[in-house]
Amino acid sequence: MSRANSKKSSARLRGNVALVTGATRGIGLAVSRALARESCNLILTARDASALSRVSEELAKPRGTRATIRVLAQACDVRDPHSVDALFRAIRPEHSRLDILINNAGIAHANLPVDKLSFPAWKDVLATNLDGTFLVTQAALAIMRRGGTIVNNLSIAANRVFPGSAAYIASKHGALGFTRVLREELRPRRIRVIGLLPGATDTDIWKVLWPQAPHRKMISPEAVAQAVLDAILLPSNATIESLEVLPSGGTL
Ligand SMILES: NC(=O)c1ccc[n+]([C@@H]2O[C@H](COP(=O)([O-])OP(=O)(O)OC[C@H]3O[C@@H](n4cnc5c(N)ncnc54)[C@H](OP(=O)(O)O)[C@@H]3O)[C@@H](O)[C@H]2O)c1
Structure with a gap:
């Protein structure tokens, strides 16, 4: 499929509602754009309220389409239970159900030994x-509809190790374990749980993780978003449980 074709809008998610955490940059922004092009209504979160309002203004009228979608932007710090509570209090009057959850917000740390x-x-x-x-x-989970989809953005660091990344690796290994349990618990509700495992992707996270990292081999956030969208669009009785998206030229 050509890049131009992959960006075509066909409104296949019209009427759906997706919550994307970490939606202002990088992979979260690319996934939000891909969902918007399919006319999916969006709930966007991150901590930086001004970045959020810029992004929600852009996405309310997705490029290449004549459609408008509903976009709710609400600042939220996913580390804080009160902030998450406030997010869902803001969602409930607007949307009675959620079709898609993209758990994407994430940070790295400087490459340092333990x-x-x-x-x-x-x-x-x-x-x-x-x-x-x-x-x-x-x-x-209180508002996730039967047959919905949860995508947890993990990393290849969820099942591989890299020296100097102990906290990042531990968090992603833990999130993979959580994802696997969640998948089993949600089978009776027909909620698909997808573990997304991207390799090196060209985003700002590298400024913290490894500022001198060679970006030449990295994949684009748009390529990851395309894979996520394709997985979401599978027939509801099929799923991709582990979605590894890797640079075809090999690791960095
Ligand atoms: N880039 C890669 O090579 C790569 C590879 C595999 C997996 N991943 C994973 O992909 C996800 C997104 O990373 P990215 O590379 O796209 O990074 P990014 O460009 O730095 O974007 C991170 C996003 O998360 C948000 N965020 C960070 N801390 C947050 C918090 N406490 N509460 C709410 N939102 C928060 C940021 O907004 P605010 O700062 O405004 O909160 C931003 O929107 C992460 O989970 C990362 O581990 C990345």
Whole structure:
């Protein structure tokens, strides 16, 4: 499929409602754009309220379409149960159900061996990548519709290890375990749970993780978003449980 074709809108998700965490940049923004092009209504979150309002203005009128979609932008810190609670209090008057949840918000830490990694940095990464995924999922389950889809953005770091990334690796290994349990628990509700495992993707996260990383081989956030959209659009009785999207030129 050509790049131009992959960006065509066909409104296949018209009437659906998706919540995307970490929607202002990188993979979350690319997934939000892909859903918007399919006329999916969006609930967008991140901590930075001004970035959120810029993105929601852009996505309310998706490029290449004449359609408008409903976009609710609500700042939320996924590490904080009260903030997650406030997010869902803002959602309920607008939407009675959720069709798609994209748990994407995540952070990395500077590449440091365990003896140099500070405890606050460890806790922040675990709180964002692991606690955040739990808190948002738990709140969403109350309104998730039967037959819906949850995508947890993990990483290839969920089942591989890289020295210098202890907290990131621990958070993603933990999130993979959580994802696998959730999948089994939600089978009776026919809710598909997809573990997304991207390889190196060209986003701002590398400014923290490895500022000198060579971006030449990285995949684009749009390529990851295309794979996510294709998985969501599978017939509801089929699923991709583990979605690895990798640079075809090999690892960095
Ligand atoms: N880039 C890669 O190579 C790669 C590979 C595999 C997996 N991933 C995963 O993909 C996900 C997205 O990463 P990215 O590369 O797209 O990074 P990014 O460009 O830095 O985007 C991260 C997003 O998460 C939000 N966020 C961070 N902390 C948050 C918090 N406490 N509460 C709510 N939102 C928060 C950020 O907005 P605010 O700062 O405004 O909150 C931003 O919208 C992460 O889970 C990451 O682990 C990335």
